Amino acid sequence: MEYEIVIGLEVHAQLLTETKLFCGCASKFGAPPNTHGCPVCLGLPGSLPVLNRRAVEMAVKMGLAMGCKIAQKSIFARKNYFYPDLPKGYQISQYDMPVCEGGSIRVFVDGQERMIKLTRIHLEEDAGKLVHDLDPDSLFDVNRCGTPLIEIVSEPDMRSPAEAHAYLAGIKQILEYLQICDCNMEEGSLRCDANISIRPRGEKKLGVKTEIKNMNSFKGLQKALEYEAIRQEDVLRSSGTILQQTFLWDPSTNRSIPMRSKEDAHDYRYFPEPDLMPLIVEDSWIEDLRKNLPELPAARRNRFQTQYGLAEYPSEVLTSSRDLADYFEEVLKTFSDARQVSNWIMGDILRITNDQKIEVKALHITPSRLGTLLKLIGDGTVSAKAAKRVIDTIQAQDKDPAVVIDELGLRQVSDSGALQTAVKQIIDGHPAEVQRYKAGDKKLMGFFVGQAMKATKGAGNPKEINAIVTKMLE
Numbered sequence: 443m444e445y446e447i448v449i450g451l452e453v454h455a456q457l458l459t460e461t462k463l464f465c466g467c468a469s470k471f472g473a474p475p476n477t478h479g480c481p482v483c484l485g486l487p488g489s490l491p492v493l494n495r496r497a498v499e500m501a502v503k504m505g506l507a508m509g510c511k512i513a514q515k516s517i518f519a520r521k522n523y524f525y526p527d528l529p530k531g532y533q534i535s536q537y538d539m540p541v542c543e544g545g546s547i548r549v550f551v552d553g554q555e556r557m558i559k560l561t562r563i564h565l566e567e568d569a570g571k572l573v574h575d576l577d578p579d580s581l582f583d584v585n586r587c588g589t590p591l592i593e594i595v596s597e598p599d600m601r602s603p604a605e606a607h608a609y610l611a612g613i614k615q616i617l618e619y620l621q622i623c624d625c626n627m628e629e630g631s632l633r634c635d636a637n638i639s640i641r642p643r644g645e646k647k648l649g650v651k652t653e654i655k656n657m658n659s660f661k662g663l664q665k666a667l668e669y670e671a672i673r674q675e676d677v678l679r680s681s682g683t684i685l686q687q688t689f690l691w692d693p694s695t696n697r698s699i700p701m702r703s704k705e706d707a708h709d710y711r712y713f714p715e716p717d718l719m720p721l722i723v724e725d726s727w728i729e730d731l732r733k734n735l736p737e738l739p740a741a742r743r744n745r746f747q748t749q750y751g752l753a754e755y756p757s758e759v760l761t762s763s764r765d766l767a768d769y770f771e772e773v774l775k776t777f778s779d780a781r782q783v784s785n786w787i788m789g790d791i792l793r794i795t796n797d798q799k800i801e802v803k804a805l806h807i808t809p810s811r812l813g814t815l816l817k818l819i820g821d822g823t824v825s826a827k828a829a830k831r832v833i834d835t836i837q838a839q840d841k842d843p844a845v846v847i848d849e850l851g852l853r854q855v856s857d858s859g860a861l862q863t864a865v866k867q868i869i870d871g872h873p874a875e876v877q878r879y880k881a882g883d884k885k886l887m888g889f890f891v892g893q894a895m896k897a898t899k900g901a902g903n904p905k906e907i908n909a910i911v912t913k914m915l916e
Contacts, residue, residue, distance in 0.1 A: 464491030479584035485530025505542030540564035750780035776813025
């Protein structure tokens with residue numbers, strides 16, 4: 443029997459607000475433990491939550507970007523469960539009336555387009571953090587309690603781990619374009635829970651699902667789903683029964699570890715949050731937010747192809763992040779050849795960011811400096827080969843292109859008299875090679891040009907040298 447994989451993801455994105463979802467405590471990663479807490483965070487008697495308007499705005503923006511229906515009225519609910527990192531004993535979330543419903547995202551896997559539908563996007567607060575490796579006892583840090591999250595819940599529409607990878611990457615890209623989440627997966631500001639089941643191919647009824655909790659890397663997500671799909675298939679083929687469980691993924695052993703039996707919604711005993719009024723979002727505010735949305739990845743990718751004549755692949759790479767797309771268009775303000783700019787960014791610029799593990803915004807090779815350097819290549823001041831050395835030096839020393847070119851002696855020699863002298867000396871010094879060239883060994887042209895470049899210490903203009911060598915030999 444052939445089985446089909448069915449996957450749904452619940453993506454949790456921490457919003458870039460200054461303060462928490464229901465109080466004035468700072469919502470900031472990396473502060474000393476238990477320095478951002480208050481009676482509201484801890485759910486102390488008599489404390490009352492007050493909703494953060496900025497968090498609602500960010501949730502609505504994400505809903506608009508994903509094509510969701512924005513609810514004019516939504517309700518907060520108490521999700522009741524006991525865990526040491528949840529001092530209130532419940533989490534304020536949204537249940538049957540979320541702020542955003544429906545929506546979809548288009549992804550590409552192996553050249554095939556897939557439309558993944560969403561169920562909802564809702565607002566909720568994060569729990570605290572347990573630290574297990576600093577003391578014989580587990581320690582609790584309140585700082586993360588109450589930080590604002592949106593949970594983006596997909597339909598069970600994905601049919602392979604690769605689709606789940608592409609879906610999460612697409613969500614991350616949109617969050618970054620909207621600038622509502624820093625998407626730092628190592629710090630936990632973007633993470634997801636993956637639900638997976640398998641069923642006989644052609645069957646409509648869903649199989650029993652298991653959940654893989656708190657995935658915080660793309661590679662880990664794909665590996666975990668691949669492993670769990672194989673595990674479930676092995677269970678069914680051996681006439682076993684799939685249990686509805688929650689698993690943790692252990693990247694050191696590449697195995698999933700059972701954590702607990704998986705809850706259903708009724709286990710949380712949801713009921714309306716009595717301390718919060720219904721959230722009313724006016725149409726006029728929704729339209730204002732819609733008008734001020736930035737150009738989203740798919741639209742920008744299409745524009746790069748139509749406006750700049752770029753092929754599909756470079757357009758996709760250059761729009762992979764908002765910062766990189768902005769960098770590209772900033773360079774064009776100084777040097778207008780889009781294809782050349784694209785080639786240099788996809789080559790040397792991304793090489794440096796990858797090697798040094800830095801963001802484009804942190805480069806010393808600013809858009810203005812790269813554009814200026816490309817101009818200097820175009821007017822013959824420096825060769826393309828030497829420019830690669832210039833780029834590395836700019837990044838290392840934070841200097842302007844012209845200064846680096848002069849300090850390294852890379853300014854091209856285009857003086858025909860000086861180049862003719864250099865070429866004549868090489869031809870006179872290699873009579874045997876000259877005879878072989880005249881006898882038909884035209885490949886030796888590269889030898890003479892290379893020797894001339896060497897004689898000018900790489901500063902000779904290759905075009906000029908080629909022309910002079912050809913003229914003298916002929």
